[in-house]
């Protein structure tokens with residue numbers, strides 16, 4: 232009965248997708264909503280959607296459910312924001328793509344087994360180095376990195392942000408606002 | 418709308434034309450380098466009154482006072498750099514108190530942006546977290562659409578401050594002007610439709626409740642929901658309490674009004690929150706100053722939250738039913754959704770009466786009938802309330818006198834208390850009072866078709882806060898703005914001293930003030946002034962204050978170490994009210 236909020240303090244990874252008018256300053260407004268609460272943005276991608284003038288932001292951050300809700304409603308309040316959604320990565324299949332540049336020595340030390348075990352494949356091979364690629368959950372990506380660096384063979388490593396299957400589409404965002412008056416053509 | 422089309426004018430003229438088209442009559446401002454093109458043209462637009470303040474903070478607070486008393490957007494203007502940064506406190510204040518203001522500043526030429534040009538400050542980034550919207554204009558073409566959008570955004574939905582800056586080259590650029598109002602922005606839905614199902618559910622919850630309490634906030638004033646709220650309360654025989662920001666939206670004398678809730682709220686409001694089985698919160702945001710410890714807040718209550726800004730829903734308290742909509746529309750929808758059952762609630766109102774009596778006995782009597790010679794803040798405020806018969810608009814600064822003014826004033830009309838609630842900005846009072854008086858006189862003049870005076874504005878200030886913006890006495894002098902000033906002088910930063918006394922073992926530090934002669938200061942500004950130290954003088958002094966044609970000033974010497982009670986200490990439960998030291 233008491234109107235006490237349920238404040239689950241578990242910190243989880245969230246992906247927040249935002250569709251906005253493509254205008255100067257929106258990025259600053261969005262990041263300020265995170266920074267004023269001292270929440271680090273782990274990764275951020277901004278690009279124009281297939282619909283001209285509409286941008287999509289994909290933001291990863293670790294926070295609690297309560298905070299994620301506040302952040303989301305803060306973002307929705309930005310004048311230029313058309314629609315925002317949040318997803319918990321542990322509720323979806325989140326995958327990353329990673330590239331590992333390793334010493335060719337790998338194949339002298341049982342590289343095939345390593346490739347099989349880690350579900351990785353070779354995408355480039357030359358006398359100086361070998362490039363491996365794998366797709367997987369962050370832990371899996373990290374496990375291969377740790378193995379390779381532990382054995383002294385890792386030369387370079389890079390990975391993408393998490394990609395999650397979600398239903399945030401520019402069509403949904405546009406449906407949301409269909410029928411609202413347009414002004415300034417923006 | 419006066420200027421539809423104009424050929425070959427400057428950006429500065431376009432800006433001024435748009436202000437006039439928006440219905441702006443008064444701009445509070447302060448000139449400087451980058452904004453000179455605007456000031457140069459301003460004289461050609463006599464329908465736009467520019468009131469020069471004595472500090473840009475004064476200009477923005479005046480615009481806020483103007484907006485708060487009239488529900489019309491206030492406008493202020495400043496130059497780039499320091500002029501603009503001086504607006505920041507007021508902008509932040511307007512953000513927290515949902516006040517529609519459009520703040521316009523100049524900026525260095527667009528070609529110089531980012532070069533640390535003379536008087537360049539990155540105001541766009543500085544104002545991001547404290548504005549509802551901001552925009553930098555660098556071209557003539559942007560002026561019309563941006564200004565229209567600025568006013569639309571500031572006033573619609575949950576109002577707030579908008580900051581617009583115009584680079585100097587855009588102010589000088591020439592172009593053809595064609596006015597076009599803003600009627601909507603596709604990414605912005607300011608007034609969500611009332612959900613009919615939620616309204617039905619609200620009706621059921623209200624009809625089921627035995628001990629309901631309506632809590633009203635600033636949103637009631639903003640949306641003009643006062644009458645609907647009173648009808649709802651009367652229909653269901655439901656007591657109404659107000660937050661500090663909501664005070665005056667129900668007349669003090671209304672039989673269902675049980676006063677204020679929160680840190681220095683009335684006993685009835687706070688105790689009944691704890692006993693209520695239903696809170697109907699309308700246009701308020703459950704701020705920490707209202708709820709105290711959230712874990713013990715309203716332990717028996719279901720909560721209906723009527724609020725236009727979805728951000729506020731479930732932010733601090735868990736709501737059982739949210740209606741995200743304009744307060745007036747939502748309350749009217751509830752009234753129209755079916756019969757509201759009128760219950761006698763005898764015990765509930767007896768409780769209200771018991772708590773009010775308790776407060777009278779333990780707190781109010783000591784303020785109003787003190788057994789000592791030194792005056793109290795409460796009796797001063799009450800003297801003003803009596804002599805104005807609750808007709809005046811009360812403005813306050815921040816501190817003990819603010820709480821005393823809020824508690825002991827009488828309100829007959831809505832929007833009669835103007836105070837910095839969310840940011841608690843010392844220095845707000847005097848300039849906000851100036852802005853409020855300007856708006857009221859402007860309305861009276863429009864109503865009567867000749868120069869006329871609106872309701873009286875009385876501002877209560879502490880000796881500390883007065884000194885933060887006291888140069889605005891110059892604005893009163895310059896423009897003959899008849900604000901009535903009451904400085905409640907305790908020679909302390911009273912509210913901080915109170916906390917030091919109650920919670921820090923009376924280790925007073927940096928709170929005692931060595932003050933100048935305030936009466937002489939007021940007189941130096943040509944304002945009739947007197948200092949009151951004795952009870953016998955008070956009535957007559959207030960009478961003089963009120964009947965003086967122009968501005969007038971009194972300083973009342975009050976008890977140095979008096980405290981504001983009742984009090985819910987910061988972070989404590991509403992159950993743990995303090996009645997005295």
Ligand SMILES: Cc1ncc(C[n+]2csc(CCOP(=O)(O)OP(=O)(O)O)c2C)c(N)n1
Nearest residue numbers: 816817818841843879880881882910911912
């Ligand atoms: C700009 C600003 N600085 C500091 C404070 C903290 N503060 C809150 S109340 C207060 C004391 C106010 O003293 P005074 O104006 O004399 O009023 P009193 O409490 O004595 O009525 C202070 C310093 C504030 N609210 N605003």
